[in-house]
Amino acid sequence: MSRIGKKPVTLPSGVSISVDAQNIVTVNGPKGTLTQKVDQDIIVSIDGNELKVDRPTEQKRHKALHGLYRSLINNMVIGVSTGYKAEMEIVGVGYKATNNGNVLDLSLGFSHNVYFVVPLELKVTTAMEKGKNPMVMLEGTDKQLVGLVASKIKSLRKVEPYKGKGIRFVGEVIRRKAGKTSGKKK
Numbered sequence: 001m002s003r004i005g006k007k008p009v010t011l012p013s014g015v016s017i018s019v020d021a022q023n024i025v026t027v028n029g030p031k032g033t034l035t036q037k038v039d040q041d042i043i044v045s046i047d048g049n050e051l052k053v054d055r056p057t058e059q060k061r062h063k064a065l066h067g068l069y070r071s072l073i074n075n076m077v078i079g080v081s082t083g084y085k086a087e088m089e090i091v092g093v094g095y096k097a098t099n100n101g102n103v104l105d106l107s108l109g110f111s112h113n114v115y116f117v118v119p120l121e122l123k124v125t126t127a128m129e130k131g132k133n134p135m136v137m138l139e140g141t142d143k144q145l146v147g148l149v150a151s152k153i154k155s156l157r158k159v160e161p162y163k164g165k166g167i168r169f170v171g172e173v174i175r176r177k178a179g180k181t182s183g184k185k186k
Contacts, residue, residue: 012159014030016029039069084143104118104124
């Protein structure tokens with residue numbers, strides 16, 4: 001059995017969940033509403049404040065979908081109750097980040113500024129404190145969307161291994177390389 005698929009999803013207070021005839025799971029909470037279409041073979045049942053995901057057979061396909069849909073539903077429950085956050089820092093001399101609503105204005109050492117439009121489902125904030133690297137914070141209820149947008153922003157200026165300049169997640173460890181050695185060998 002799938003270890004993750006067997007675990008029931010416990011619903012925190014203030015979160016309600018419903019499953020309709022087409023196997024669409026809807027989760028409502030204080031931070032918003034999320035929906036997920038579940039495969040017709042997977043059985044989703046609600047018992048009090050717990051949700052269980054079951055599979056009909058031991059086929060390889062059903063085993064794969066069992067854990068997948070349990071994790072997706074659990075991520076939705078966490079998203080509507082507490083939310084998800086991605087924090088990135090921009091390392092480099094002269095690199096800046098500002099936002100005007102959901103438009104992120106990044107100065108990343110190119111000849112022009114890079115403008116990135118963040119989806120309306122997410123909240124973006126920037127912080128530029130003296131003596132610290134500029135920060136970009138993304139907040140939202142959908143874990144997939146937060147991760148996708150964060151990776152797109154990060155891909156605008158990948159971290160280079162020699163000086164460590166670029167956009168990285170807070171706490172991310174960058175593998176550094178040594179530069180050229182000075183002088184010639186005799």
